[in-house]
Amino acid sequence: MNKTIEWIKRLFDKLKPLCGYFKVWRELSSLAVGLILWIHSAVFLRWIDPTTGMYDAGVFQVYLFAIIGIFVLHGIVRILMKLIWPTSEHYLDHHFQEDFKTISPWQKLKLSTSIFFAFLFAIAFLARTL
The missing domain is CATH 1.10.3350 (HP0242-like fold)
Structure with a gap:
């Protein structure tokens, strides 16, 4: 559990410079959300219908x-x-x-x-x- 928390803290430290970038280019956040949803859509669609094609x-x-x-x-x-x-x-x-x-x-x-x-x-x- 401790390693997970440390890993998350390191991840946030590495992503901190991107926060300022996303404040200026808010449009990039919609691209990121769209890509994340697309990546995870396979799991969601297979949960609804196991025969779903991707x-x-x-x-x-x-x-x-x-x-x-x-x-x-x-x-x-x-x-x-x-x-x-x-x-x-x-x-x-x-x-x-x-x-x-x-x-x-x-x-x-x-x-x-x-x-x-x-x-x-x-x-x-x-x-x-x-």
């Missing part, structure tokens, strides 16, 4: 390719904006941040959630079409 780690390739697709398409869109409509590219690079600070809180909320759900939809859509 997915392997290859299922994550679909999401990885979807994220790569988002980055590639983002780059293509930014290049096209620069070539076709350079004024909007200049605005996004130099003036958007200042204008965002001047809008009301409900407008910030509306814009931020719209962008978040647009990215979420794009990744989900790409993951299902790959």
Whole structure:
């Protein structure tokens, strides 16, 4: 029992620097929770139904390719904006941040959630079409 407590203390000491990192990048905690749930899902699903088949780690390739697709398409869109409509590219690079600070809180909320759900939809859509 004593060795277990010492092992847990050592583990917490090693993980302590990560706590500050997770405070800044809170999004990583959802990735960690998702991976932990996926790892332990086999035990839970087998407890419910002993004949359950499991997915392997290859299922994550679909999401990885979807994220790569988002980055590639983002780059293509930014290049096209620069070539076709350079004024909007200049605005996004130099003036958007200042204008965002001047809008009301409900407008910030509306814009931020719209962008978040647009990215979420794009990744989900790409993951299902790959």
